[in-house]
Amino acid sequence: MTDETGGREGPGVAAWATVLRVHAAVVPKLAREVAAAGLPISWYDVLLVLNAAPERRLRMSDLGAAAVLSREQISRVVTELEHAGLVERVPNPDDKRSSFATITAGGRSRLRAAAPTYIAAIESHFASHLNREELSVIATALGKVLAAEERSGDAGASRSG
Numbered sequence: 001m002t003d004e005t006g007g008r009e010g011p012g013v014a015a016w017a018t019v020l021r022v023h024a025a026v027v028p029k030l031a032r033e034v035a036a037a038g039l040p041i042s043w044y045d046v047l048l049v050l051n052a053a054p055e056r057r058l059r060m061s062d063l064g065a066a067a068v069l070s071r072e073q074i075s076r077v078v079t080e081l082e083h084a085g086l087v088e089r090v091p092n093p094d095d096k097r098s099s100f101a102t103i104t105a106g107g108r109s110r111l112r113a114a115a116p117t118y119i120a121a122i123e124s125h126f127a128s129h130l131n132r133e134e135l136s137v138i139a140t141a142l143g144k145v146l147a148a149e150e151r152s153g154d155a156g157a158s159r160s161g
Helices: 011-036 041-052 060-066 071-083 105-125 132-152
Strands: 057-059 087-091 099-103
Touching: 011 041, 011 105, 041 057, 041 060, 041 071, 041 087, 041 099, 041 105, 057 060, 060 071, 060 099, 071 087, 099 105
Parallel strands: none
Antiparallel strands: 057 099, 087 099
């Protein structure tokens, strides 16, 4: 591949382009399969993050930083989940300006029901193409990038979804 100036790109650009292409190829397949199991992928992501959180709840701002959705999408998705009875918003007693999103028993049940489909889709469309060592290298390498970006404080500021 060449850049807009006609020169060869470096390994960083090539690696990034591959990450984006893999994301574009795999995520729609995961989304279709999870949707067939009864949850839009955006709902699954929010429920997964909430279920793993301490006390199964997060401040909305923390949920926005932890989920794979943009912060702008979080409010809409939480509202949809509330209407479906899968999440509740609970006022923060320590800060009246904020609230917690809390997964409900129904949300946990729907998450558990869709989890085998999600895990099987990851295996089928991603992990099955790699060996254990490759999976470990990818997880370690991308984990370093994520940790550095989260430390910089800008990790979710410009996420587009």
